Amino acid sequence: MSCVTSVRYSVKLNGTLLDSFVPMRGLRQGDPLSPLLFLLVADGLSALLKSKVVMGVITLVKVSRRGPGVSHLLFADDTLLFFEASREQAEEVKVVLDMYGRAMGQSLNPNKCSILFGEACPIAVQEEVRSVLQITNLHFEEKYLGLPTPEGRMSKGRFQNLQTRLTKRLIQWGDGLLAQPGREVLIKSVAQALPTYIMGVFKLPFSVCDDLTCMVRNFYWGSAKGKRKVHWKGWDHLAAQGQGRYRFS
Numbered sequence: 082m083s084c085v086t087s088v089r090y091s092v093k094l095n096g097t098l099l100d101s102f103v104p105m106r107g108l109r110q111g112d113p114l115s116p117l118l119f120l121l122v123a124d125g126l127s128a129l130l131k132s133k134v135v136m137g138v139i140t141l142v143k144v145s146r147r148g149p150g151v152s153h154l155l156f157a158d159d160t161l162l163f164f165e166a167s168r169e170q171a172e173e174v175k176v177v178l179d180m181y182g183r184a185m186g187q188s189l190n191p192n193k194c195s196i197l198f199g200e201a202c203p204i205a206v207q208e209e210v211r212s213v214l215q216i217t218n219l220h221f222e223e224k225y226l227g228l229p230t231p232e233g234r235m236s237k238g239r240f241q242n243l244q245t246r247l248t249k250r251l252i253q254w255g256d257g258l259l260a261q262p263g264r265e266v267l268i269k270s271v272a273q274a275l276p277t278y279i280m281g282v283f284k285l286p287f288s289v290c291d292d293l294t295c296m297v298r299n300f301y302w303g304s305a306k307g308k309r310k311v312h313w314k315g316w317d318h319l320a321a322q323g324q325g326r327y328r329f330s
Contacts, residue, residue: 122185129177138173140165166202171213191215240289
């Protein structure tokens with residue numbers, strides 16, 4: 082770890098390197114070594130949580146009786162902790178976080194943390210857990226890394242942003258300026274690619290897929306004077322000819 086304690090920075094100003102200096106708070110975000118060090122310290126946090134699970138003081142959370150238990154998930158620079166809603170387990174989680182903070186020189190900001198309870202959890206228990214962890218935010222952000230945050234059943238409204246994005250693209254392309262071959266190219270290369278990222282994580286509700294397909298279908302056949310043109314061929318037949326490339330499913 083000598084390279085961490087002896088790191089020096091130099092700033093280039095107008096093409097000239099200025100005198101180097103030693104940072105007072107170690108490595109900062111953006112340093113080439115930061116990602117590697119983050120993985121090392123995150124592995125330490127994971128090991129602390131696993132030891133508490135082995136000791137039986139933290140209970141794994143399961144989504145089904147036969148499903149695997151989960152105590153924590155690490156994704157990018159975020160950490161999700163799962164435990165039984167009780168004062169005792171909240172205190173054990175607090176011990177782990179405090180130990181991790183003292184060892185790594187990091188401090189937890191409760192204002193940037195969120196906590197979510199099950200519907201069956203009593204209000205009194207929720208208050209105890211929140212008081213131990215000092216967390217006040219009871220809701221997760223609606224979107225995380227461009228994806229809707231799962232919270233209960235994924236309804237149609239959670240994917241409204243996807244439909245809005247497709248609508249904006251269709252408006253930008255115009256309705257009477259492109260021939261059908263041009264519309265087909267845009268549908269295949271752009272419209273069909275918009276939901277790829279989300280569909281790689283979630284299974285879109287049938288109603289959302291049907292709405293997206295309807296929007297693409299109407300764009301393909303076009304409109305005149307604000308009215309839709311006649312759809313001369315069944316869309317299912319076109320989708321079959323295009324090997325399913327015209328349908329969202």
